[in-house]
Amino acid sequence: MAIQRTFSIIKPDATARNLTGKINAVFEDAGLRIVGQRRIRMTDEQAKRFYAVHAERPFYGELVDFMTSGPVVVQVLEGENAVAKHREVMGATNPAEAAEGTVRKLYAQSIGENSVHGSDSEENAKIEIAQFFSEADIAG
Ligand code: ATP
Ligand code: MG
Numbered sequence: 001m002a003i004q005r006t007f008s009i010i011k012p013d014a015t016a017r018n019l020t021g022k023i024n025a026v027f028e029d030a031g032l033r034i035v036g037q038r039r040i041r042m043t044d045e046q047a048k049r050f051y052a053v054h055a056e057r058p059f060y061g062e063l064v065d066f067m068t069s070g071p072v073v074v075q076v077l078e079g080e081n082a083v084a085k086h087r088e089v090m091g092a093t094n095p096a097e098a099a100e101g102t103v104r105k106l107y108a109q110s111i112g113e114n115s116v117h118g119s120d121s122e123e124n125a126k127i128e129i130a131q132f133f134s135e136a137d138i139a140g
Contacts, residue, residue, distance in 0.1 A: 004082040005035070005138075007128035009117035012070035013109055015039070020073055023116065026103050027077060030089045036076035036129075036138040042068050050131060059112060066112060074132045078140050083125055086118045 008027070010020055024034060042050075047067040054060050077086055091102025095114060098105035108114040119125035129138075 001081040003078060003080060004122055004125070005076055005078050005129060006032075006082040006086045006122075006125045007117075007119045007132070008075040008077050008086060009067075010073035010075070011113070011115055011117060012066060012072055013113035014107060014115040015071045015073060017107075019107055019115070023103055023107065026089055026101075026106070027086070030079075030085055032077040032079045032082060032086060032089075033140070034075055035078045035140045036133050037073060038075075038132070038137070039071050039073050040132075041071050044068055046131075050128070062112060076129055076133055076138050083119055083122050087120065090116050090118050 010023055014020065014023060020039075027034065044064065047064045048055075051060065051063055051067070054063060057063075079085060089102055091098030091104035091108075093104075093114060094111040095104045095108035096111075098108065103116050104114050108116075119128050
C-alpha cells in the first residue's frame, strides 16, 4: 500500500473540551503523520459546501450549525493506507457503536457531536484537502 493523504477535522465539541492533543495522539499512535494543520472558524458557506452531499438529509441544518458553532482544527494526515487507517481509529459515526479505543468511543458525545471527521475515500480526500489547504501549507 502506498503512502496516502487524508483530510481530518477535529470538530467543535472536541475543541471546546480542549481535546486536540489527545485526539492527535490517537492519530500519531496509529502511524498517521500530521503534515498540515490549522485551527479555523468555519463559515456557514464552507460548512454547507463541505457537507453538500448531505443537503437532503434531515440533520443537514443541525450539522451546519454545529460545525460553525466553534473552532475546528482542519488537518492533512499522511501514512500507509491513511484513509482506511484514519476511519478505523475514528470509530463508527455513532459513538454507541464505536469500538474500544477509537476517538469516537473515547470522546464523542452523540451521533451529531462526534468529535472528528475523516474522508471516506482517496478521491474525496483530495477534494476535501483542496478545500482547506494549499500545497505550500502541507509538509510531509
Ligand atoms: P464524517 O463525514 O463527519 O467523517 P461519517 O462519515 O462517519 O462522518 P456521515 O454519514 O458522512 O458520517 O455523516 C456526516 C456527519 O453528519 C456525521 O459525522 C455526524 O456529525 C452527522 N450525522 C450523521 N448522521 C446523523 C444523524 N442521524 N443525526 C445527526 N447528525 C448526524
Ligand atoms: Mg462522511
